[in-house]
Amino acid sequence: MSDVAFVREVYDASYRRLVVQLLAVCGDQAEAEDAVQEAFVKAIGRQRQFATLENPEAWLRTVAVNHVRNRWRHHAVVRRVLPRLPGVQHQVELSPDHVAIVAALRQLPDSLRTVVALHHIADVPVREVATTLGIPEGTVKARLVRGRALLAELLSDHEESHHA
Numbered sequence: 001m002s003d004v005a006f007v008r009e010v011y012d013a014s015y016r017r018l019v020v021q022l023l024a025v026c027g028d029q030a031e032a033e034d035a036v037q038e039a040f041v042k043a044i045g046r047q048r049q050f051a052t053l054e055n056p057e058a059w060l061r062t063v064a065v066n067h068v069r070n071r072w073r074h075h076a077v078v079r080r081v082l083p084r085l086p087g088v089q090h091q092v093e094l095s096p097d098h099v100a101i102v103a104a105l106r107q108l109p110d111s112l113r114t115v116v117a118l119h120h121i122a123d124v125p126v127r128e129v130a131t132t133l134g135i136p137e138g139t140v141k142a143r144l145v146r147g148r149a150l151l152a153e154l155l156s157d158h159e160e161s162h163h164a
Contacts, residue, residue, distance in 0.1 A: 003047035112147035
């Protein structure tokens with residue numbers, strides 16, 4: 001059996017069980033899945049050594065738990081250091097309008113969402129958006145028109161349902 005096939009076999013046999021175990025450790029489904037996926041990425045990067053392990057699932061579990069613990073440490077450091085950073089410290093408050101805009105943006109096709117976000121939210125000029133995405137300026141302008149029209153429609157539907 002090849003090393004790649006071995007990793008795949010272990011993945012098929014262990015992924016769900018490892019996610020459930022990590023969910024018990026961290027209490028968050030997405031974080032548990034992320035940690036297990038990171039462990040498998042490391043296994044793929046070390047296929048030869050991984051294939052020789054006596055208990056590959058235990059190795060994966062250890063790597064995944066360490067990934068979660070490292071994230072916790074990182075978040076603890078950020079919480080400790082953030083208040084000492086110079087500048088204005090404030091919490092970002094998301095207004096209902098902001099939430100509605102983000103939800104509407106998610107409904108746009110990727111090509112429109114990217115152009116609208118870069119131009120209107122990141123305040124990038126049309127020429128720079130075109131260069132960044134490797135598309136003509138005319139395409140950027142056309143996508144902006146379509147994106148704004150779709151956003152207006154989506155946001156007016158939101159307003160109507162919000163007032164109903």
